[in-house]
Amino acid sequence: MLTYLKRFLIGRPLKSTELGEQKLSKTKALAILSSDALSSVAYGPEQILIVLITVGAAAYWYSIPIAVGVLILLTALIMSYRQIIFAYPHGGGAYVVSKNNLGKYPGLLAGGSLLVDYILTVAVSVSAGTDAITSAFPNLHNYNVIIAIGFVLIITTLNLRGVTESASILAYPVYLFVLALFILIGVGLYDIVTGQVSPALHTPIGTPVAGISLFLLLRAFASGSSALTGVEAISNAIPNFKDPAPSNAAKTLAAMGLLLALLFSGIVVLAYYYGLSPNEEVTVVSQIAELTFGRSFMYFFIQVTTALILILAANTGYSAFPLLAVNLAKDKFIPRMFTVRGDRLGYSNGIIILGILSILLILVFEGQTEQLIPLYAVGVFIPFTLSQSGMIVKWLREKPAGWLTKLLINATGAAISFVVTLMFLLTKFTQVWTVLVFLPLIVYLFYRIRKHYEAAADQLRLTTCEPSVPIEGNVIILPVAGITHVVEKSLNYAKTLSAHQIIAVNVPFEREEEAEFEEKWAKWQPDIRLVTLYSPYRSIIQPLIKFIDTVQNKASESNYQVTVIIPQFIPKKGWHNILHNQSGLLIRTHLLYRRNVVVTTVPYHLKK
Numbered sequence: 001m002l003t004y005l006k007r008f009l010i011g012r013p014l015k016s017t018e019l020g021e022q023k024l025s026k027t028k029a030l031a032i033l034s035s036d037a038l039s040s041v042a043y044g045p046e047q048i049l050i051v052l053i054t055v056g057a058a059a060y061w062y063s064i065p066i067a068v069g070v071l072i073l074l075t076a077l078i079m080s081y082r083q084i085i086f087a088y089p090h091g092g093g094a095y096v097v098s099k100n101n102l103g104k105y106p107g108l109l110a111g112g113s114l115l116v117d118y119i120l121t122v123a124v125s126v127s128a129g130t131d132a133i134t135s136a137f138p139n140l141h142n143y144n145v146i147i148a149i150g151f152v153l154i155i156t157t158l159n160l161r162g163v164t165e166s167a168s169i170l171a172y173p174v175y176l177f178v179l180a181l182f183i184l185i186g187v188g189l190y191d192i193v194t195g196q197v198s199p200a201l202h203t204p205i206g207t208p209v210a211g212i213s214l215f216l217l218l219r220a221f222a223s224g225s226s227a228l229t230g231v232e233a234i235s236n237a238i239p240n241f242k243d244p245a246p247s248n249a250a251k252t253l254a255a256m257g258l259l260l261a262l263l264f265s266g267i268v269v270l271a272y273y274y275g276l277s278p279n280e281e282v283t284v285v286s287q288i289a290e291l292t293f294g295r296s297f298m299y300f301f302i303q304v305t306t307a308l309i310l311i312l313a314a315n316t317g318y319s320a321f322p323l324l325a326v327n328l329a330k331d332k333f334i335p336r337m338f339t340v341r342g343d344r345l346g347y348s349n350g351i352i353i354l355g356i357l358s359i360l361l362i363l364v365f366e367g368q369t370e371q372l373i374p375l376y377a378v379g380v381f382i383p384f385t386l387s388q389s390g391m392i393v394k395w396l397r398e399k400p401a402g403w404l405t406k407l408l409i410n411a412t413g414a415a416i417s418f419v420v421t422l423m424f425l426l427t428k429f430t431q432v433w434t435v436l437v438f439l440p441l442i443v444y445l446f447y448r449i450r451k452h453y454e455a456a457a458d459q460l461r462l463t464t465c466e467p468s469v470p471i472e473g474n475v476i477i478l479p480v481a482g483i484t485h486v487v488e489k490s491l492n493y494a495k496t497l498s499a500h501q502i503i504a505v506n507v508p509f510e511r512e513e514e515a516e517f518e519e520k521w522a523k524w525q526p527d528i529r530l531v532t533l534y535s536p537y538r539s540i541i542q543p544l545i546k547f548i549d550t551v552q553n554k555a556s557e558s559n560y561q562v563t564v565i566i567p568q569f570i571p572k573k574g575w576h577n578i579l580h581n582q583s584g585l586l587i588r589t590h591l592l593y594r595r596n597v598v599v600t601t602v603p604y605h606l607k608k
Helices: 002-010 016-022 026-042 044-055 057-087 093-102 104-136 138-160 163-193 214-228 245-274 284-293 297-312 314-330 348-364 370-398 403-427 435-460 485-495 511-524 541-557 574-579 583-591
Strands: 473-479 501-506 529-532 560-570 597-605
Touching: 002 138, 026 044, 026 104, 026 163, 026 214, 026 245, 026 297, 026 314, 044 057, 044 214, 044 245, 044 284, 057 093, 057 214, 057 245, 057 370, 057 403, 093 104, 093 314, 093 370, 104 138, 104 297, 104 314, 104 348, 104 370, 104 435, 138 163, 138 297, 138 314, 138 348, 163 245, 163 284, 163 297, 163 314, 214 245, 214 370, 214 403, 245 284, 284 297, 297 314, 314 348, 370 403, 370 435, 473 485, 473 541, 485 501, 485 560, 485 597, 501 511, 501 541, 511 529, 541 560, 541 583, 560 583, 583 597
Parallel strands: 473 501, 473 560, 501 529, 560 597
Antiparallel strands: none
């Protein structure tokens, strides 16, 4: 039943030779990998106004030069990540750049930041999209958490079906959102040019504003830069592109940068000319749409596509998180299970873990994840800063043709990203202080995982100085609960192992049972030694383990191997297992942690 359900939800398994068919075209990649960055247009411009309103509506004209600053940073990031794509064509983005040029720990800091950021991307995006839906349908507000979790499960399932199939479905809402905003910006600018928007609605650019300060402007700039989250995703996901992957990734990155620049600047300009103020009840994009189209079809079209893009921004995390996890796992900083491809050739373990962690965040914050946005932004700008700095070191070390221009681009990006990171830490410390705690903990966790893999490899290597001890023979211990076919089959198997001695062990809870079983055993298997271990406290494990330890200590003196054979009957139907006490499983679990004891299970399959 579970197999049929899996096939229905995920589809048939794909051969490894079909991997080429699971690569993304530029059109699909743009939609899937840009959804996070493009969705930022729905709240980035508003974040600027939220800061400026603290000194009054007259300061709104500063949103124009601040937006220019954001576009300069965007240009520097796009050009820098384009260089990263060609310099590191196998993906990995900020993690690989920082590790190779700045050292192991800066690389782990960048990798850890991005892993957490992708989890936050899913939780924040889905929660924001759910809020947009429940705002339109207030009766659903009490079900925010359930709806958000439902969206996470749907997106997780789509991604488990494979990157191409998920892109085919999820690309449409992204392009509909882009179309809707271009129509909105085009009509809005036409209204402004034709004089249909009153000049009295906005303060002229250059108007002196009391109370304005450089710190406030930097704070507004940092808040507006939250629109750039997700820019790095393409550099992490280069292996998902069709060949030539680096070239296609670079073109997709440029297209994303152009779209983001046009949409962001368009919304900022319209918000300025309309003189709009941020409102807790209605977003700036919604206000612009209502003023431009009224409560018409276009207004609701824009609202619906905005809600969808906010939800689908989560898909950027699903595209980039598994590939970043693969790079970390290959370097042995996280479990190797992240390098395994699933039935549909995607890195399904990464996809599933991302979905589970996102759902946990939604549950913990009860769907109100807005307070995570500053943390989410800091998690992006730390890798931005490290990757740009890493590229500076690379150019200074290698000095290829045109390296001074490349150095200038990266230096600009690094400086601005560092300022934005500092502004977030200074102005939103109460919301982002946790990043100073959990990032060192994550890096320490990476370090401990790597140490485990290194220690395991050292001990498993044949060149280790520890010599293997020759085995002279077997002492077999066979736990038995009764005289049955499964015990008979296990005894027959034990006799084939050329054992030095076979010892059957029974653990009765009553004295009467002990005597009765000894009598039956003597008649059935008189040649096999039986040991009964009376257990007045009704425990099977403790007396059995104690006996095995005693035998093992004596056997080791003569280089004999202790082998415990566990008889196990297998019910025909899986659910029948809950009807039995699974003592064999408990014994096996305990013995796996005993040195120099071999555990063998002999299955006996029931037919009915």
